[in-house]
Every structure is written in C-alpha cells, then in structure tokens.
Amino acid sequence: MNARPKIDMLLSGVGGQGVVLASYVLSHVAIAEGYDVKQSEVHGMSQRGGSVTSHFRFGEKVWSPLVSPGTVDILMAFESLEALRYLHWLKPGGLVLYNSVRINPSPVAAGLATYPEDIDGRIKAAWPNVHCVNANSLAAQAGTVKAANVVMLGAVSSYLPFARETWEAVIKKAVPPKSVEVNLKAFQLGVESASVRTECTAVAS
Numbered sequence: 001m002n003a004r005p006k007i008d009m010l011l012s013g014v015g016g017q018g019v020v021l022a023s024y025v026l027s028h029v030a031i032a033e034g035y036d037v038k039q040s041e042v043h044g045m046s047q048r049g050g051s052v053t054s055h056f057r058f059g060e061k062v063w064s065p066l067v068s069p070g071t072v073d074i075l076m077a078f079e080s081l082e083a084l085r086y087l088h089w090l091k092p093g094g095l096v097l098y099n100s101v102r103i104n105p106s107p108v109a110a111g112l113a114t115y116p117e118d119i120d121g122r123i124k125a126a127w128p129n130v131h132c133v134n135a136n137s138l139a140a141q142a143g144t145v146k147a148a149n150v151v152m153l154g155a156v157s158s159y160l161p162f163a164r165e166t167w168e169a170v171i172k173k174a175v176p177p178k179s180v181e182v183n184l185k186a187f188q189l190g191v192e193s194a195s196v197r198t199e200c201t202a203v204a205s
Contacts, residue, residue, distance in 0.1 A: 004035065005161060006059025008067045012086045013078030014103045015052050018149030021174060022076070023054035025153055028170045029162050030058040038065035050106065051082065076156055078135075078149060079103050080119040087127050096127050097156055099135040099148060131155070131194070138189040144179070147186035154190020164191075 009026070013019040023039060030037045035058040055067045069089045075096045077083035083098035090096060100120060107113040116122060124130050133155045139148040150171065157167055168184060175183045 004060050006062065007057070007073045007160065008071055009056040009074045009076060010067055010072045010086060010089050011054040011056060011076045011078070012082040013052050013099075013149075014082065014105070015050055017052070017078040017103075018146070019052045019054055019078055022078075022149045022153055023056055025150075025167075025170050025174050026056050027058075028174070029166050032166050032170060033162050035059060036062045038062045040065040051085070053086075074156065074159060076152060078152060080123070081105065081116065084116070084119060084123050084126065087123070090127065093129065095129045095131060095159060096123065097131045097133065097152070097159070098123065099152055100132045101136050101148070133190065133193050135190070135193075138193060139186050142186035142189055143182035147179075147183050150175075150183045150186040151190035151193070154187040154192075155194045157187075157191060158194035 011019050011023055020041060023041060027037050027039045038057045040055045041053070055065055057065065057067060067089065071091050072089045073091065073094050075083065075086055075090050075094065077086065077096065077098035080098060080100055080102055083096055087096060102115060102119065104115055108115050120132060133152060135148040135151040135155070136145050138151045139145045142151070153167070167187065171183055171187060172180050
C-alpha cells in the first residue's frame, strides 16, 4: 500500500483577507481525512495592512508545525505581493497559487515605497509553476467579495488529496449559517478556476 502524501504549505496574505479561516478549514479537512496535522500562525500588524502567514503541514506523521524556506510544496498567497515575497520558500517544482489582487502595504500607503510594476509578470518570471486566480471577482460573483479566501480553498483543493464532501462539511461548520450557500458557491467557483489557467492582472482591492 502506498504511503499517504506529506505536504507542506505556506499561506500568506494581508490582515483581513481570511488567511486564518482558510488555515482552519485546511486543518480540519485534513484531520477529518485522518491525517496528522501541524499548523502554526504568524500575525503581522493586520490593522496596518501587515503580513499574515500560516504554516500548514499534513501527512501520515508530522513532527514540527513549521516549514522552512526552500521546502514548501504549495505557496497559497492571498495577495500578489505576498506571493512574490515568499517565492523563495518553495521547493523546486513547488506550486505558487495566488490571488491576483493588489493591497498596498503600509509603506506604500504612507508614500514611503512603491508597489512593484507588473507584479504578475514578475511572479511568472521568477517561478515556473504558477496558478493565479481572480479570487476577488469570483467571490463577488458568488455573492460577496469576503469569500475570496474560500475561492482560494476551492482552487487549492484540486491539488490536495481530500474528498469534496469533506471540504463542504468543514466549510458549513466554519462559516456563519447565513453565509453557507454563498461560501459553497465560492468554493465551487474556485474548483472550476483550477481547470483553467487564466491570465491575471493584479487589481486594487
């Protein structure tokens, strides 16, 4: 019998994008599927547009909650600059899955720095295995842009060994009852986006 896969992920985004909820859903889906899970979060200055990252590891047996630069299988970035910032954490052949949206970090908002030009082009030039998602627009299509993180979960689900019904069961428990239908639709749109590699241009949030 083949050993079950061990996958190391790094989630990165900006405060308020739902990185913590996405990490929660991932962890509980993996646990429900019988995997050993280790997860750790690092919160930046979220009120000032600071970075928020979450380390997520699952497998037959996982000892440490932290991933290291150069070892990540999947970088799941909720904002374009956050994808570029953490590319060096990927291992050779790893995947960067990112939301093509632009949120100015605090130095840019304060006029102390400039947001990189052609961020999508820079990501593609820097890493060969790239999947961008227009998650904010798909979430708006589902009913609320706040579900962009769930669109991203739908997109990444195509690369993970978890059953669709497990994802849906965990999402139903993780979101407020009144938003279940919208979030399940957002998840479905994310799943569909994984089958089509779109051209992305980062748009301001």
